[in-house]
Amino acid sequence: MRYFIELSYNGKNYHGWQIQPDVISVQEKLNKAVSTIFQEKIEVVGAGRTDTGVHASQMFAHFDIDKTLKGDIPHKLNSLLPMDIVVYNVFEVDDEQHARFGALSRSYEYKVWLGRNPFLLDFSWQIHSQDLNIDLMNEAAKLLLEYTDFQTFSKVKTDVYTYNCDITEAVWKQNGKELVFYITANRFLRNMVRAIVGTLVDVGLGKISKEDFRKIIESKNRSNAGLSVPAKGLFLTNIKY
Numbered sequence: 001m002r003y004f005i006e007l008s009y010n011g012k013n014y015h016g017w018q019i020q021p022d023v024i025s026v027q028e029k030l031n032k033a034v035s036t037i038f039q040e041k042i043e044v045v046g047a048g049r050t051d052t053g054v055h056a057s058q059m060f061a062h063f064d065i066d067k068t069l070k071g072d073i074p075h076k077l078n079s080l081l082p083m084d085i086v087v088y089n090v091f092e093v094d095d096e097q098h099a100r101f102g103a104l105s106r107s108y109e110y111k112v113w114l115g116r117n118p119f120l121l122d123f124s125w126q127i128h129s130q131d132l133n134i135d136l137m138n139e140a141a142k143l144l145l146e147y148t149d150f151q152t153f154s155k156v157k158t159d160v161y162t163y164n165c166d167i168t169e170a171v172w173k174q175n176g177k178e179l180v181f182y183i184t185a186n187r188f189l190r191n192m193v194r195a196i197v198g199t200l201v202d203v204g205l206g207k208i209s210k211e212d213f214r215k216i217i218e219s220k221n222r223s224n225a226g227l228s229v230p231a232k233g234l235f236l237t238n239i240k241y
Contacts, residue, residue, distance in 0.1 A: 053231030132204035154189035198226035
């Protein structure tokens with residue numbers, strides 16, 4: 001039988017979701033907790049692979065086990081997991097449902113704080129420019145919906161079968177000093193959101209124009225895009241099936 005886990009995590013202390021040698025990952029911690037509860041080796045499959053330092057306010061993973069689950073499994077898992085990983089729900093799904101390949105869309109938010117705030121250091125990119133032109137940034141962001149090939153914003157050394165992504169939402173919203181970029185797509189490339197944000201901020205600062213942004217997308221060359229902004233401002237926020 002297949003079960004889904006709904007969880008969230010603060011990514012500060014982890015080298016991303018995926019298990020890697022000699023570093024701590026979220027997947028490793030979850031594998032150990034699930035395996036401990038059921039007294040057998042279990043490997044969970046995540047809905048995505050967030051990078052080092054990236055957070056998730058909603059993540060799904062699945063695992064297979066030949067038994068019916070009894071008792072408060074989320075409570076049992078949370079008692080074994082570190083405080084910065086929290087399981088909210090564990091529920092049975094069809095055997096064909098897949099946490100990664102079954103996802104129809106994923107949504108991210110990138111949080112920018114205009115100024116300094118000591119309480120948001122771990123959860124936002126703090127910049128000191130008050131001259132960002134949000135309207136121009138949103139005009140440029142709309143261009144993303146006209147394209148499907150986003151090689152320009154992908155990490156250079158990455159093993160993917162295609163650079164195509166279907167972006168359905170890309171918009172900046174401001175509330176006082178907080179500036180948040182919302183983006184939704186069927187899939188994302190490694191480092192994609194952080195590179196897009198860095199390039200759109202260049203638009204807002206007047207370093208490049210809206211048409212420059214279009215040319216950067218079409219160039220399919222990562223060196224033409226802006227900086228990769230800090231991981232701590234990025235949150236995986238919603239996954240739809």
